[in-house]
Amino acid sequence: MHLDCDVAVVGAGPAGSRTARDLARAGLRVRLLEEHRAIGVPSHCSGLISLRTLREAEIGEEAVLHRLTGAFVHTQEGGEVALGGSATQAVAIDRVAWDETLCQQAQAAGADLVRARMTRVERENHHVRLTAQTDGRDWTLTARMVVGADGTHSRVARTLGMPRPTEYAYNLGIEGRISPDARARWRDDYVHVFVGHDLAPGWFGWIIPTGEGPDGRGIVRVGIGTTGAVKPIVAYRRMAEAFPELFASLEPIRMYGGTIPLAFAPRSYGDHVLLVGDAAGQVKPFSGGGIYTSLVAARHAAISVREAFERDAFGAKSLVAYERRWKREIGRELSKSRHLRHFGLAMSGAQVERLVRALRSPGLQALTDRHADIDYPSKVLLRLARSLPALATLGAVTLRRPGAALNLVRAHLPI
Numbered sequence: 001m002h003l004d005c006d007v008a009v010v011g012a013g014p015a016g017s018r019t020a021r022d023l024a025r026a027g028l029r030v031r032l033l034e035e036h037r038a039i040g041v042p043s044h045c046s047g048l049i050s051l052r053t054l055r056e057a058e059i060g061e062e063a064v065l066h067r068l069t070g071a072f073v074h075t076q077e078g079g080e081v082a083l084g085g086s087a088t089q090a091v092a093i094d095r096v097a098w099d100e101t102l103c104q105q106a107q108a109a110g111a112d113l114v115r116a117r118m119t120r121v122e123r124e125n126h127h128v129r130l131t132a133q134t135d136g137r138d139w140t141l142t143a144r145m146v147v148g149a150d151g152t153h154s155r156v157a158r159t160l161g162m163p164r165p166t167e168y169a170y171n172l173g174i175e176g177r178i179s180p181d182a183r184a185r186w187r188d189d190y191v192h193v194f195v196g197h198d199l200a201p202g203w204f205g206w207i208i209p210t211g212e213g214p215d216g217r218g219i220v221r222v223g224i225g226t227t228g229a230v231k232p233i234v235a236y237r238r239m240a241e242a243f244p245e246l247f248a249s250l251e252p253i254r255m256y257g258g259t260i261p262l263a264f265a266p267r268s269y270g271d272h273v274l275l276v277g278d279a280a281g282q283v284k285p286f287s288g289g290g291i292y293t294s295l296v297a298a299r300h301a302a303i304s305v306r307e308a309f310e311r312d313a314f315g316a317k318s319l320v321a322y323e324r325r326w327k328r329e330i331g332r333e334l335s336k337s338r339h340l341r342h343f344g345l346a347m348s349g350a351q352v353e354r355l356v357r358a359l360r361s362p363g364l365q366a367l368t369d370r371h372a373d374i375d376y377p378s379k380v381l382l383r384l385a386r387s388l389p390a391l392a393t394l395g396a397v398t399l400r401r402p403g404a405a406l407n408l409v410r411a412h413l414p415i
């Protein structure tokens, strides 16, 4: 039977464009469906990534707006610690340009970009049929396989009845300007992280400096999220009131919302289908960062799809290889981070304060500086947790919430 293409990739975000790029490079006929007219717009992301992510994407320094070398962690009770050094730990990128570049790479490799919203996908005999809409008109597309790279609320996953992630953070993001005075008071190469059960229940707040605007004022990306107990806008007001010295001069330019999955989907494959990126919940549960993980997963998705074509085997039994591959590379880290996050949530406010004070010790500062890695945070967190001052706090947490100890065991801590 004649099919319109080999693979239909739904969503031209990082996950979809990279999958489409790699598949087209392998000689497959790829259609990349994107519902928005402009790639990457509207952006719902703070665009903080590691240097490793630039290499994974095959994108150079041109996407980098600003370099960041550390973080101030602020607690709701007023505690503060500076972590980091002088080496670049992360960079802030122009997220729209980033998505455009990845999509251009896919097109240059031969993928066919189609402006359309996919509304339904059905399995038929040995292929899939997608229904899509362009300018209000329905049309259909047949393919041997579909890759759902259509973000957190994945329609591919939902219409095929695939199980969804069970935990989410709901966020409010603001891009804004700050006065030159305020900018001079901060370290412009440090992000700010705000934690506290009442401030941002289940999640955290942040400020990411992204450089200087044409008028000499600083540009920042600010945000806060919760896991549902409080609306993000309420949490934002609390954060701005609690830290007036940081927020008083903030002048918003643009506001946006966004939902982040904090656990991966129980299954990222099925007959004739793979899920990649946020659609599969492949996001770092400690920070909500998903650009690096979605690119890694997309690399494995393309390898597995190619293999399926070589073997002419598109059933779930064959495509399970994809899940094994991406889990081998990042699954362990994502699970560890998730357990460490849950352990952190079991700490009382006073325990968080004690831990932040302990982190000011020169020994722990050096350890953080040496091992910090935003893509693999469990490396430094587990080392910190094994250090003497932190062990006392950990012991106190497990006494307070015995169930929390299980998270430590699962994260492979020696307790």
Ligand SMILES: Cc1cc2nc3c(=O)[nH]c(=O)nc-3n(C[C@H](O)[C@H](O)[C@H](O)COP(=O)(O)OP(=O)(O)OC[C@H]3O[C@@H](n4cnc5c(N)ncnc54)[C@H](O)[C@@H]3O)c2cc1C
Pocket: 010, 011, 012, 013, 014, 015, 016, 033, 034, 035, 036, 040, 044, 045, 046, 047, 048, 049, 116, 117, 118, 119, 149, 150, 151, 152, 155, 171, 172, 173, 223, 257, 258, 259, 260, 276, 277, 278, 279, 283, 288, 289, 290, 291, 292, 294
């Ligand atoms: C507030 C916030 C801040 C964040 N900050 C960071 C950060 O600093 N660093 C980081 O690494 N990550 C961050 N993330 C996470 C990051 O944005 C995502 O993990 C990443 O975008 C995942 O890429 P993706 O390709 O899977 O999905 P997306 O980027 O969401 O792309 C999905 C694409 O699919 C398209 N689409 C959806 N449905 C359809 C359909 N039915 N038909 C056709 N097209 C469709 C969408 O238009 C979109 O282009 C943040 C997220 C939020 C919400």
